Amino acid sequence: MRQRVVIALALCAEPSLVIADEPPTALDVSVQAQSIALLKRLCRERGTAVMLITHDMGVIAEAADRVAVMYAGRLAELGAVRDVLTQPLHPYTAGLMASTPLASAGKARLHQIEGAMPRLDKVPEGCAFHPRCTYAQAKCRAVPAPHISDAHAACWFPLVAEKVS
Numbered sequence: 001m002r003q004r005v006v007i008a009l010a011l012c013a014e015p016s017l018v019i020a021d022e023p024p025t026a027l028d029v030s031v032q033a034q035s036i037a038l039l040k041r042l043c044r045e046r047g048t049a050v051m052l053i054t055h056d057m058g059v060i061a062e063a064a065d066r067v068a069v070m071y072a073g074r075l076a077e078l079g080a081v082r083d084v085l086t087q088p089l090h091p092y093t094a095g096l097m098a099s100t101p102l103a104s105a106g107k108a109r110l111h112q113i114e115g116a117m118p119r120l121d122k123v124p125e126g127c128a129f130h131p132r133c134t135y136a137q138a139k140c141r142a143v144p145a146p147h148i149s150d151a152h153a154a155c156w157f158p159l160v161a162e163k164v165s
Contacts, residue, residue, distance in 0.1 A: 006037065007038060016048060017030070018039075023035060024059055040063055061081060064117065066079065066081060072117060073091045074154065076090045076093060077153040078148050091155065093133055114132055127140045127141075143156075
């Protein structure tokens with residue numbers, strides 16, 4: 001009920017954009033689905049855009065049209081949800097997708113991205129993900145990846161990364 005009240009409060013001022021940071025956190029799955037459905041319906045009816053900030057790929061798949069994947073404060077991949085979730089171009093996105101549990105997988109061991117996130121005050125030179133990337137090459141360690149536009153990955157070797165999924 002509190003989640004519904006917060007949604008109502010957010011929309012009562014008729015905003016053109018609602019930024020929701022981890023909106024379904026701490027809710028059971030059925031209430032989570034109801035809250036996301038309510039937010040989507042009300043925003044559609046009012047012509048309000050929604051920016052969801054979440055680590056929950058299920059929520060992204062259910063509620064978003066486009067997704068931006070961030071790593072160490074940098075944009076790693078951007079595109080249509082279906083494309084990014086089914087054929088990720090960036091190795092980090094592919095690792096994220098591989099580490100998402102599937103109901104059909106039972107108790108199968110989940111993929112783990114080796115290493116740890118860098119401290120944000122000590123992000124490595126070049127691609128921030130290179131210390132954890134199995135595809136990293138010298139260029140990745142020295143030169144920041146190309147700027148992202150429309151539906152791309154900030155990766156020097158996105159075709160290699162595409163084969164990860």
